[in-house]
Amino acid sequence: xxxxxxxxxxxxxxxxxxxxxxxxxxxxxxxxxxxxxxxxxxxxxxxxxxxxxxxxxxxxxxxxxxxxxxxxxxxxxxxxxxxxxxxxxxxxxxxxxxxxxxxxxxxxxxxxxxxxxxxxxxxxxxxxxxxxxxxxxxxxxx
Amino acid sequence: xxxxxxxxxxxxxxxxxxxxxxxxxxxxxxxxxxxxxxxxxxxxxxxxxxxxxxxxxxxxxxxxxxxxxxxxxxxxxxxxxxxxxxxxxxxxxxxxxxxxxxxxxxxxxxxxxxxxxxxxxxxxxxxxxxxxxxxxxxxxxxxxxxxxx
Numbered sequence: 001x002x003x004x005x006x007x008x009x010x011x012x013x014x015x016x017x018x019x020x021x022x023x024x025x026x027x028x029x030x031x032x033x034x035x036x037x038x039x040x041x042x043x044x045x046x047x048x049x050x051x052x053x054x055x056x057x058x059x060x061x062x063x064x065x066x067x068x069x070x071x072x073x074x075x076x077x078x079x080x081x082x083x084x085x086x087x088x089x090x091x092x093x094x095x096x097x098x099x100x101x102x103x104x105x106x107x108x109x110x111x112x113x114x115x116x117x118x119x120x121x122x123x124x125x126x127x128x129x130x131x132x133x134x135x136x137x138x139x140x141x142x
Numbered sequence: 143x144x145x146x147x148x149x150x151x152x153x154x155x156x157x158x159x160x161x162x163x164x165x166x167x168x169x170x171x172x173x174x175x176x177x178x179x180x181x182x183x184x185x186x187x188x189x190x191x192x193x194x195x196x197x198x199x200x201x202x203x204x205x206x207x208x209x210x211x212x213x214x215x216x217x218x219x220x221x222x223x224x225x226x227x228x229x230x231x232x233x234x235x236x237x238x239x240x241x242x243x244x245x246x247x248x249x250x251x252x253x254x255x256x257x258x259x260x261x262x263x264x265x266x267x268x269x270x271x272x273x274x275x276x277x278x279x280x281x282x283x284x285x286x287x288x289x290x291x
Binding site for chain 1: 157158159160162163165166167168169170171172173174175176177178179180183184187188189190191192193194195196197198199200201204205207208212213215216218219220222223224225226227228229230231232233234235236237239240243244245246247248249250251252253254255256257258259260261262263264267268273275276278279280281282283284285286287288289290291
């Protein structure tokens, strides 16, 4: 499958997640939601073991395992910081669009550590996509 | 003589919503970066499994903190929560697979346009009104998608 098709599926899946969060906000406490999301992740991910290539050994070094665990941890800790910020009086209308800017950090890290660069067209596209995502996440206070 | 108390001052500073908001943005940025590093080296499925394993402690802490009835609110709440998790899993798996094919500087900003789908679905299903700022955001996001793809 092409990377664009994969990205499109991710956009639709996460877009639907956003809708589900809207619908379920009065049914589920945010911390309970974290629990169920992780249960869903486990239920959805564990069967993938069956698709692991049998012929090639897993290239799992200690560093890779640490990076993998850190990836899950940083995502969970990020969500915790968001919930805590909202609990500490942050306006959702400011915090949610602001945190949607996180790919800017990824682009910066990818440039610094992986040497990734963008041409002018891609730069403009990245700014518009990230900025557009942030504007779309804006909801004025009720 | 009064002296500042550094530990509590630090705690208050880090517990300020703005510091937490910045920390969230940085941590998610690091998450997507680490995902790229992993997807390049071990593939999407392995990345997904390791990522899920890294999320597990948060799930256990959440279960411990909420506990009891709030954790199992209603059948509808559980279905929504689980569906949320399954769709998150589908999204992350496809994100990791895309990261294995092109640079994080392309995929990560492109995926950031996903609120486009949320707003469209909310308008279609929940009959939510689309605000002018969201229309501007949608135009930016679509233009960004076109330039990145």
